[in-house]
Amino acid sequence: SQQGEEDPQALSIQEGENATMNCSYKTSINNLQWYRQNSGRGLVHLILIRSNEREKHSGRLRVTLDTSKKSSSLLITASRAADTASYFCATVPNTGFQKLVFGTGTRLLVSP
């Protein structure tokens, strides 16, 4: 299977703390994306990092990419209860078109 793995599977923190999620993948990629899914809903795109980039920021989000280790991390700083959701990484392989390969996801619970 080409599906990536995410670690941890579940994470429980208090509001104000930082949350770090890791993603590993198996094939060479064009880019890696992170998505959020609230319970029972569709996915919302958070951030995209290209294979030639090492770090990217968007608001309280920081994403890193290490192509030599085939891994990425998502850091959410100063978490809020509204950040409670499942977070998925998705890779786009070098196939010439958009075809996301999703990881297994991290369920984040932020308690007030």
Added chain:
Amino acid sequence: NAGVMQNPRHLVRRRGQEARLRCSPVKGHSHVYWYRQLPEEGLKFMVYLQKENIIDESGMPKERFSAEFPKEGPSILRIQQVVRGDSAAYFCASSPTGATNEKLFFGSGTQLSVL
């Protein structure tokens, strides 16, 4: 601006019946993708369509499943003779040009339950 619209939101079918899932992409998007999600798992790619053409159907079972995206109207994912194993959430996504560095816009999904 309407996002990706999927209907129905929930669909219940008995074994052997047909399921039709509809997806209207973001206005102006001509690229549609279907994904399936089993409980506690990530999404798995099924099929990628561009208006009137199937670009990649490598993730879709060869039997009982078909997809179309006609010139006019929504994209349809059709499952014939459903079985219990087809129970899952089916998500549709769209993008403007299909370029690899574009984000996808996802619908809220159709939860298919097969009794």
